[in-house]
């Protein structure tokens with residue numbers, strides 16, 4: 415039996431030759447061998463078995479909000495986790511599968527009167543992507559609220575604490591392991607107060623970020639805590655600077671946006687120009703926050 419048929423029979427949606435531009439928030443990325451969307455964690459485990467025993471390369475994606483994928487496409491399968499979105503509340507623990515949207519999870523926490531993740535409301539992407547990136551906002555990071563993370567590693571499933579995962583600013587040691595589920599440790603509070611705080615953070619985000627533009631979030635990591643990349647880029651007069659259809663956002667210079675028919679290569683060139691200028695002016699070496707797939 416061919417691999418596509420095996421994956422289909424194992425309970426996943428299978429889209430051969432799918433373009434990644436349809437699945438990334440910056441709308442860039444060529445074709446992959448197939449996009450595989452498991453319908454449950456069991457279908458994910460079956461798909462992983464099939465891919466591993468066939469020796470096929472694969473990558474994992476959440477909601478594609480931090481990905482820049484080559485327009486030439488990739489000779490790999492991509493597993494998209496969006497349908498793994500079950501959750502349960504056990505006292506002050508919120509346990510969820512990794513494909514659930516972080517925004518939805520914040521809403522769920524609020525409706526159960528669980529506080530602690532209001533600052534993260536509005537970060538697009540999935541719970542898995544947020545853990546992988548140790549995403550954060552307004553002084554709160556994923557590591558601050560995680561109780562445990564369940565990882566799949568070569569057929570083994572194990573739970574880890576955030577300390578085991580060496581989580582720090584936009585960094586973890588998860589590597590090629592796959593996040594299946596996680597538990598968030600929250601605190602009881604009134605839903606009304608939680609919603610109020612969530613709305614305040616969302617408002618701040620709306621004022622500062624290019625929410626309605628096609629972007630992949632912050633282009634670069636801060637090289638040190640007090641170095642704000644967006645402000646530095648702005649000081650260099652690069653706000654609005656573009657190469658081809660890729661542009662430094664007019665609203666927030668830390669964001670790269672696809673302002674037209676932006677290409678992967680345009681984005682890479684723009685990244686290099688900004689890195690060079692920042693190094694020349696401030697002596698800082700910038701590392702991209704956006705994950706580059708090529």
Ligand SMILES: Cc1cc2nc3c(=O)[nH]c(=O)nc-3n(C[C@H](O)[C@H](O)[C@H](O)COP(=O)(O)OP(=O)(O)OC[C@H]3O[C@@H](n4cnc5c(N)ncnc54)[C@H](O)[C@@H]3O)c2cc1C
Pocket residue numbers: 439473474475476477478479480481495512513536537538539540541542543544545546547548549550551591592593594623624625629630631632705
């Ligand atoms: C407008 C905008 C605003 C943003 N604001 C913020 C912000 O305030 N703070 C912030 O930190 N980020 C921000 N981001 C970036 C992005 O939303 C986060 O990094 C988000 O957590 C990525 O989640 P995702 O599901 O989209 O991951 P993807 O982009 O799909 O993947 C990112 C990485 O995680 C890995 N991954 C995803 N899921 C899993 C899994 N289940 N198991 C193993 N690996 C996995 C992928 O392989 C990839 O390496 C913003 C992005 C946009 C577009």
